[in-house]
Amino acid sequence: MFKSESIINSLLMEVDSLSRRISNIQQAYCNTSHLGLRKRLFYENKNIFQRISEIFLIAKELNKRSNENITFSNLLLEKCKRALYQNRMEKNLFFL
Numbered sequence: 346m347f348k349s350e351s352i353i354n355s356l357l358m359e360v361d362s363l364s365r366r367i368s369n370i371q372q373a374y375c376n377t378s379h380l381g382l383r384k385r386l387f388y389e390n391k392n393i394f395q396r397i398s399e400i401f402l403i404a405k406e407l408n409k410r411s412n413e414n415i416t417f418s419n420l421l422l423e424k425c426k427r428a429l430y431q432n433r434m435e436k437n438l439f440f441l
Contacts, residue, residue, distance in 0.1 A: 353417040364428045401425035
């Protein structure tokens with residue numbers, strides 16, 4: 346495995362972890378009425394969204410450097426797109 350593939354693999358695991366954390370945050374947000382906890386969950390979700398956006402930009406750069414159609418960077422780019430899309434679709438949850 347090349348160094349870039351190792352980095353991409355680490356980023357893939359991080360995106361998976363962050364995506365699961367977003368789902369958990371949204372579920373906890375719906376199930377709690379504690380205002381302090383809701384505020385913390387809202388800001389944690391915002392920070393996670395920013396981190397996934399950063400990884401997305403990294404994935405775009407890595408994808409530009411590759412001339413193959415099927416690569417780990419393509420997979421990373423797709424996972425980031427889906428995580429960002431899912432978070433945008435469920436963002437209304439925080440404004441109930």
